[in-house]
Amino acid sequence: MSLQFIGPAQVLEDGDVVYPAILNGKSLQCTFSYEALQDLDPDSVEGDSLKLFANHQLKLLSIAEKKILGGHIVDGAVHLFSHDLILD
Numbered sequence: 001m002s003l004q005f006i007g008p009a010q011v012l013e014d015g016d017v018v019y020p021a022i023l024n025g026k027s028l029q030c031t032f033s034y035e036a037l038q039d040l041d042p043d044s045v046e047g048d049s050l051k052l053f054a055n056h057q058l059k060l061l062s063i064a065e066k067k068i069l070g071g072h073i074v075d076g077a078v079h080l081f082s083h084d085l086i087l088d
Contacts, residue, residue, distance in 0.1 A: 003068060005030070005061050009053050017053045019061070023068065029077040030064045039082045 004022045011017055015034035022028065037052040038044075040059070044052065053060065060080065067078050 001069070003065060005064075009050055009057075011049045015049050017049050019053075019064075021064075021068075023073075027076065028068070028073065030061070030068075030080070031077060032060055032064075032080045033082065036080055036082045036085060040085055 002022075002024050006020050006022055009017050009019045012031070017032045017034075017037065019030045019032070020027065021030055032053060034049055037049055037056070037060075040056050041052060044055075063084055063086065064078055064080055067073075067080065067084065072078055
């Protein structure tokens with residue numbers, strides 16, 4: 001399985017962030033809910049989705065990779081929500 005996160009991150013109208021990837025030569029969209037971004041950093045006063053994503057990009061892409069490898073792809077996309085976070 002060949003997976004490449006190619007970016008760049010973009011904010012959707014609802015505040016979610018989408019990050020493009022390539023899986024086995026095919027386009028894949030990784031979406032991260034605004035709520036998940038906020039839950040990852042509950043003490044932050046940051047309201048900017050892109051900044052929240054950038055601050056935790058490695059952790060978020062790692063979680064997305066686990067979901068992809070686990071087969072949680074629907075219609076060319078993988079979606080990360082608050083319940084997908086592994087909080088320390």
